[in-house]
Amino acid sequence: MASNVSELTTYMAYLEGEWKKSSSGETIAIQSPYLRKTIGYVQAVTQDEVDEAISAAHKAQKEWATLSVSARGDYLDRWADELVNNSEEIAKAIMHEVGKGFKDAQKEVVRTADLIRYTVQEALHMHGEALKGDGFPGGDQKKIGIVERAPLGVVLAIAPFNYPVNLAASKIAPALMSGNAVIFKPATQGSISGIKMIEALDKAGLPKGLLSLTTGRGSVIGDYLVEHKGINMISFTGGSSTGRHLSKQATMIPLVLELGGKDPAIVCEDANMDVAVKSIMNGAFSYSGQRCTAIKRVLVNENVADELVTRLKAEIEKLSVGSPEVDSTIVPLIDDKSADFVQNLIDDALTKGATLVTGNKRENNLIYPTLIDNVTEDMDLAWIEPFGPVLPIIRVKADDEAIEIANKSEYGLQASVFSQDIDRALAVARQVEAGTVQINGRTERGPDHFPFLGIKSSGMGVQGIHHSLLSMSRERVTVLNLK
Ligand SMILES: NC(=O)C1=CN([C@@H]2O[C@H](COP(=O)(O)OP(=O)(O)OC[C@H]3O[C@@H](n4cnc5c(N)ncnc54)[C@H](OP(=O)(O)O)[C@@H]3O)[C@@H](O)[C@H]2O)C=CC1
Ligand SMILES: O=C(O)[C@H](O)COP(=O)(O)O
Numbered sequence: 001m002a003s004n005v006s007e008l009t010t011y012m013a014y015l016e017g018e019w020k021k022s023s024s025g026e027t028i029a030i031q032s033p034y035l036r037k038t039i040g041y042v043q044a045v046t047q048d049e050v051d052e053a054i055s056a057a058h059k060a061q062k063e064w065a066t067l068s069v070s071a072r073g074d075y076l077d078r079w080a081d082e083l084v085n086n087s088e089e090i091a092k093a094i095m096h097e098v099g100k101g102f103k104d105a106q107k108e109v110v111r112t113a114d115l116i117r118y119t120v121q122e123a124l125h126m127h128g129e130a131l132k133g134d135g136f137p138g139g140d141q142k143k144i145g146i147v148e149r150a151p152l153g154v155v156l157a158i159a160p161f162n163y164p165v166n167l168a169a170s171k172i173a174p175a176l177m178s179g180n181a182v183i184f185k186p187a188t189q190g191s192i193s194g195i196k197m198i199e200a201l202d203k204a205g206l207p208k209g210l211l212s213l214t215t216g217r218g219s220v221i222g223d224y225l226v227e228h229k230g231i232n233m234i235s236f237t238g239g240s241s242t243g244r245h246l247s248k249q250a251t252m253i254p255l256v257l258e259l260g261g262k263d264p265a266i267v268c269e270d271a272n273m274d275v276a277v278k279s280i281m282n283g284a285f286s287y288s289g290q291r292c293t294a295i296k297r298v299l300v301n302e303n304v305a306d307e308l309v310t311r312l313k314a315e316i317e318k319l320s321v322g323s324p325e326v327d328s329t330i331v332p333l334i335d336d337k338s339a340d341f342v343q344n345l346i347d348d349a350l351t352k353g354a355t356l357v358t359g360n361k362r363e364n365n366l367i368y369p370t371l372i373d374n375v376t377e378d379m380d381l382a383w384i385e386p387f388g389p390v391l392p393i394i395r396v397k398a399d400d401e402a403i404e405i406a407n408k409s410e411y412g413l414q415a416s417v418f419s420q421d422i423d424r425a426l427a428v429a430r431q432v433e434a435g436t437v438q439i440n441g442r443t444e445r446g447p448d449h450f451p452f453l454g455i456k457s458s459g460m461g462v463q464g465i466h467h468s469l470l471s472m473s474r475e476r477v478t479v480l481n482l483k
Contacts, residue, residue, distance in 0.1 A: 017208025053212035057181035060209035082200035151179030153232030164190030256461035261413030283442030342388035
């Protein structure tokens with residue numbers, strides 16, 4: 001596939017239902033991680049523009065909340081249709097901007113349309129409840145509690161670079177279906193994909209002002225957005241340090257945080273090795289490990305460690321490395337800084353005596369898939385999230401030791417346990433501190449209607465379609481006191 005990004009577009013911000021140049025007069029250049037050149041410019045939105053967008057959002061939200069759920073759903077269904085109709089163009093934007101393989105980028109767009117449609121259906125099927133007062137000692141049948149769900153107001157949706165369309169829509173769709181307005185802050189590297197996605201929503205006829213897209217550096221407008229009195233809920237996905245910072249800035253408003261991880265794959269000595277190898281390969285290396293749910297360390301029983309390492313090495317050496325345009329599994333990392341970060345983790349482990357099995361080759365921000373054995377607890381690679389294609393092997397003597405090391409991590413997003421004995425796998429799974437534990441499978445967020453959550457430094461609150469709808473609305477209780 002030939003890349004045609006020679007004509008550089010300056011993209012507008014979407015403010016109060018109009019595509020506008022920012023009054024700042026400033027733009028931000030977006031660099032493609034694999035073309036290694038500027039592919040477009042986005043607006044650096046000002047604080048005054050943020051104020052205006054939030055004020056317009058409040059106005060539009062009032063009317064939106066009076067629409068029936070099915071009428072809101074019609075807008076969102078049309079959005080999903082538009083995304084599918086423009087999937088090739090949006091996928092190209094994702095590929096150019098964040099270096100994701102074209103087929104995976106297309107899957108991301110289709111998955112997003114599916115997520116939006118499911119969100120509509122889920123919202124249509126969420127009903128309130130009526131409580132009878134006599135259900136509590138001393139209560140009275142004449143007291144009836146009606147419990148409905150009400151919107152929160154204006155939701156701030158902040159997304160990371162790695163799933164610029166899906167992780168944004170998984171916030172925007174439930175926010176809108178719950179009757180809220182949205183301020184969407186895309187990752188700077190991910191803004192063009194976000195703009196393309198919002199173009200589709202605009203084409204679907206969304207009422208003006210209900211959603212604004214504020215492009216700009218998180219370090220410049222992030223705190224302003226987060227601390228803004230007009231924001232009633234924040235749904236954030238990104239790194240743990242950004243998430244921790246944000247949780248200190250935001251006061252007395254609901255907050256859902258999906259953050260980083262250091263997902264372990266625990267391989268017991270009775271694991272089915274075919275399953276373990278396939279799952280670890282897929283879990284650790286797809287999109288060069290730039291997934292929050294990537295397998296980021298392997299805790300393997302020493303009796304099967306040699307076999308696992310030999311088989312992983314053979315598979316890693318077969319991985320395609322290079323351009324996302326030919327769907328390589330290993331693609332250049334999002335920027336040079338990220339590649340330096342991964343390289344430092346590799347260097348630290350090797351300096352401290354770990355064994356290089358394969359990899360540790362680099363061309364600019366392209367890091368070849370790297371497997372490092374005999375990683376020990378004194379090495380940063382045992383604990384720090386690389387967000388790149390490097391996998392540490394930590395050998396353990398028993399399940400208990402694997403659980404202990406798994407739980408020593410500050411993170412608790414997901415984990416995998418591989419064993420052919422379901423009782424054993426379940427016993428291990430129940431002791432691992434993580435939002436989700438996969439038995440005999442790779443760590444992953446999908447399917448998107450499952451609850452998705454991180455504990456410890458991996459997050460706060462729950463996503464997944466049903467839970468996102470809940471977190472973006474509140475109970476509204478009306479009590480009838482009959483004569
Ligand atoms: N648990 C989960 O569901 C997921 C977690 N992640 C995690 O995200 C990280 C990678 O994504 P990355 O984009 O680099 O993460 P970052 O934390 O760097 O950025 C995430 C978002 O926050 C914005 N931001 C930055 N500073 C602020 C601020 N002060 N206030 C408000 N917003 C701010 C960024 O904007 P800008 O780009 O302009 O700086 C971006 O939109 C990894 O740690 C990964 O594990 C990723 C996907 C899923
Ligand atoms: O950013 C991430 O890593 C995504 O939330 C992971 O999604 P996936 O596990 O479904 O690829």
